[in-house]
Amino acid sequence: MDHRLSVVTVATRDLDSARTFYREAFGWDPHLDVPGEIVFYQVAAGLLLGFFEVGSFDRDLGAPAGTTIGPSGMTLAHNVGDRDAVRALADAMAAAGGTVLKPPQEGEFGGVFHALVRDPNDVLWEVAHNPSWRIADDGTVELT
Structure with a gap:
């Protein structure tokens, strides 16, 4: 199965x-x-x-x-290719009606640069760039 x-x-x-x-x-x-x-x-x-x-x-x-x-106690995450993409997507999400809870900044864990945005129905999104992670063309997340 x-x-x-x-x-x-x-x-x-x-x-x-x-x-x-x-x-x-x-x-x-x-x-x-x-x-x-x-x-x-x-x-x-x-x-x-x-x-x-x-x-x-x-x-x-x-x-x-x-x-x-x-939902509560969870985030959906969208990993992007660089810090500018974090800023751009967080801005687009805010312009579309989202609420920026944490503007783009260095994260506390694992070398990530990220933002946290709440959608109009309270879904929390992390928009992140982690230079140690790679998203392959097939969508596989490679952690290093």
């Missing part, structure tokens, strides 16, 4: 703001878009990132309405 992560789905209060943010900040076009319900983006080979309207998400889980409010 192949145990591989293929979809990350996030409950979102405002599906339209998520759609706008990811189009404007990252330039992503939806892989599948069901208005009022869910939108999926192909974010890497074999990996979809989905945003599911919270009411539909709760119904799908069989949870009482309004109990699912989104």
